[in-house]
Amino acid sequence: RHRYVRRGRGLHHRACTTSLVPVVGLDYVFLTNAGVVLKEELKMDDDQISAARQRGELAKCLVVRCHASKSCFGHVIPCKGLDEDGIVVDMMLQDLEWPGHTRVIIKADNEPAIQALARRAIELATIELKDMDQVGKEDPVAYDSMTNGGTEIGVSLLRGLFRTLQLCLEPRIDRQVPVDRPVVAWLMEHTSLLLNAVVRGSDGLTAWKRVRGRSFAQPLVGFGEK
Numbered sequence: 001r002h003r004y005v006r007r008g009r010g011l012h013h014r015a016c017t018t019s020l021v022p023v024v025g026l027d028y029v030f031l032t033n034a035g036v037v038l039k040e041e042l043k044m045d046d047d048q049i050s051a052a053r054q055r056g057e058l059a060k061c062l063v064v065r066c067h068a069s070k071s072c073f074g075h076v077i078p079c080k081g082l083d084e085d086g087i088v089v090d091m092m093l094q095d096l097e098w099p100g101h102t103r104v105i106i107k108a109d110n111e112p113a114i115q116a117l118a119r120r121a122i123e124l125a126t127i128e129l130k131d132m133d134q135v136g137k138e139d140p141v142a143y144d145s146m147t148n149g150g151t152e153i154g155v156s157l158l159r160g161l162f163r164t165l166q167l168c169l170e171p172r173i174d175r176q177v178p179v180d181r182p183v184v185a186w187l188m189e190h191t192s193l194l195l196n197a198v199v200r201g202s203d204g205l206t207a208w209k210r211v212r213g214r215s216f217a218q219p220l221v222g223f224g225e226k
Contacts, residue, residue, distance in 0.1 A: 025151025065154030
């Protein structure tokens, strides 16, 4: 008998039912003058990335996405993993609280820094978030990023909208804004707001309406306008 070998890129991902407990995914991306990029797209090792950040050529960003509500948040952060002031984990706790779930599962890739952040968030969530009853953690399959596809969708949406807003802002002020400027961190927060309040999913709903039960009714202006 002849035996055939499949040359697939990875294990086949079978369709499965939606998790009964909402999943919140975490990922890191980088901000450059060309927009938001993934680490593998930088083609740099850790030492080169660190040097580029010190020169102000790169900024690191944490992406948090709730797979159930489709809400997505991006934050420019001072460092990878945990910082001594707890700024990054506080940002993440606010994101966990926003969808209003009482139970969540945190899912991140196997990078030690983001795993440490996930563990710390689990420790603090049930203490500091009054409506949170249970927070668990689920690890993706090693060497297989496709198992965290729901988060990758959020990264793709965030990077596209951020780049659009960046291209609108710079001609408006007639200058290029370096990624290490504070206004870039605010632009990322504004991108998250628009993504949750304005952008509609395939069901015709925004993340804001899924969570709040009503549309976002506050007036909005272009970033940098007055």
